[in-house]
Amino acid sequence: MKSVIGHVIVALLVAGAGGVCWMLGGAERRVAQAHEALATMRYAAVADTAGDLEESLRFAGRVPRIGGGMTSTVHEDRSTAEYWLKRYDTLAPQHDASGAIVERDAEALFTASNAAYRIGFHPHCHDEGRKRQRSSVRINPVGLYRVAARPQPYGDCKAARA
Numbered sequence: 001m002k003s004v005i006g007h008v009i010v011a012l013l014v015a016g017a018g019g020v021c022w023m024l025g026g027a028e029r030r031v032a033q034a035h036e037a038l039a040t041m042r043y044a045a046v047a048d049t050a051g052d053l054e055e056s057l058r059f060a061g062r063v064p065r066i067g068g069g070m071t072s073t074v075h076e077d078r079s080t081a082e083y084w085l086k087r088y089d090t091l092a093p094q095h096d097a098s099g100a101i102v103e104r105d106a107e108a109l110f111t112a113s114n115a116a117y118r119i120g121f122h123p124h125c126h127d128e129g130r131k132r133q134r135s136s137v138r139i140n141p142v143g144l145y146r147v148a149a150r151p152q153p154y155g156d157c158k159a160a161r162a
Contacts, residue, residue, distance in 0.1 A: 020063070027060040031070050034077050043081040050078035072105055079111040088115035 030053055037045045053074050061067040082090050091112045094102045103109055 024060055024063060024066060027057055027067075027070055030056070031073055034074060038077050038081060041084075043084045046077055046081035047085055047087070050074055050081065054078070075105060076107040076111075079108045083111050083115055088119050091115040 034046050034050065034053060037043075054071065057067065057071045057074060059067075061071040079091055082088075091108075092115075093109060093112050096102050101109070103112070
């Protein structure tokens with residue numbers, strides 16, 4: 001009886017590991033499809049489906065070394081697609097209560113900096129630029145570039161060393 005229970009436990013563990021691998025494979029396939037759409041300049045497809053993809057990667061993001069990279073890749077792809085679609089207002093970085101930028105992804109910050117520069121450089125061409133020109137609120141692209149260029153204490157550097 002003990003040998004049967006041991007085999008059942010091992011079988012359940014293998015089935016659980018297979019389910020996790022199947023879930024990660026499906027998530028990786030969806031990320032690859034988003035990359036393909038971005039590479040073939042179908043920006044609207046990436047921008048419109050990235051929110052759903054980020055939501056579906058919520059569980060995959062908890063898997064060490066694999067899931068975090070997928071969620072950051074989707075976030076970067078989404079910000080790149082929004083930039084090329086000239087949806088600059090969606091790229092503005094979020095701030096916490098103290099005014100510090102919450103975003104930690106250097107690629108997303110760099111894209112947000114480029115968008116802020118474009119709004120500031122041609123404020124008459126963008127609705128968001130016209131709103132900012134009328135108000136006293138201004139985005140400082142140089143400050144965003146400084147934040148984006150700041151060395152990150154975590155991220156791809158650790159993965160490259162491993």
